[in-house]
Amino acid sequence: MMPLMAYIALSAGLAAIGAYGLLVSRNAIKVLMCIELLLNAGNLNLVAFSTYYHDATGYVLTVFSIALAAAEAAVGLSILIVLFRLKGRMDLTLLDLLKG
Amino acid sequence: MIWFIILAIGTLGSALMVVRTHKLAYAALWLAGSLVGVAGLFLTLSAAYLATVQVLVYAGAVVTLILFAIMFTHAPADEQGATAELPRPAALGRLALLLLGLAAALAAIVTTVPWQAVPQGQESYGQLAQAIFGPYLLPFELLSLLLLAALVGAVVLARKDQTSKPLKGDRS
Structure with missing residues (x-):
């Protein structure tokens, strides 16, 4: 069995890739995918700690996190479809209605 | 041990391909690969129920939803490639600095805290x-x-x- 540090380092790498994609991409759907990567890094941490410290709390929080991610994907994608219907493109720089 | 290394390389490689590829549909499929890799890592942590839920909800439902959204709103392929990256190199330099600082802080925490070495139990x-x-x-x-x-x-x-x-x- 691997040490806990391996899982934490892997999760940090996954989160770094997700954060990089989140900051770099302008396509709205790709931003949503990178958010899913970040959420998965968090889930991996929760499950690893839960297994290594013998506590079911992390498993329960992971179940909640997966359900929240599903809700977030549904609402986010419907917002993006409305954006596409209004603007004809999926570019996040078009969302500047509230810019001062 | 060997499974962890295979799954780690697969997960991180698929995540990198999600960020790097220019075609949205390919990015969604690489995302599915990465999510299945995380499910496999859950299995190596002996969390079988969560691995099942991960495959069902993430790799099944969420990726299907994303693929539907891509198909509904498909833009021309060249436009997708053009809008994939930020244009300014100065902003990219600052971004790289920020991410390197974040990685250094994470590495410092991960290497200094005495983590538990042996798993205590299973799900x-x-x-x-x-x-x-x-x-x-x-x-x-x-x-x-x-x-x-x-x-x-x-x-x-x-x-x-x-x-x-x-x-x-x-x-x-």
Whole structure:
């Protein structure tokens, strides 16, 4: 069995890739995918700690996190479809209605 | 051990391909690969139930939803490639600095804290069920309300625009 540090380092790498994609991409759907990567890094941490410290709390929080991610994907994608219907493109720089 | 290394390389490589590839549909498929890799890592942590839920909800439902959204809104391929990256190199330099600082902070934390070396236990379904329906019962029930609200909200948002008509009726 691997040490806990391996899982934490892997999760940090996954989160770094997700954060990089989140900051770099302008396509709205790709931003949503990178958010899913970040959420998965968090889930991996929760499950690893839960297994290594013998506590079911992390498993329960992971179940909640997966359900929240599903809700977030549904609402986010419907917002993006409305954006596409209004603007004809999926570019996040078009969302500047509230810019001062 | 060997499974962990294979799954780690697969997960990180697929995640990198999600960020790097220029075609949205390929990015969604690489995302599915990465999510299945995380499910495999859950299995190496002996969390079989969560691995099942991960494959069902993430690799099944969420990726299908993303693929549907891509198909509904498919833009020309050249435009997708053109809008994939930020254009300014100065902003990219600052971004790289920020990410390197973040990675250094994370590495410092990961290497200095004395983590537990040996796993203490494994997921048992009874333990998980007792936790969900014991101390976490109220959040669990609230979660069902949240899912219902998200479902209704998504349907209302994605419907053809009928929201302006009742407002006009109220005003007259």
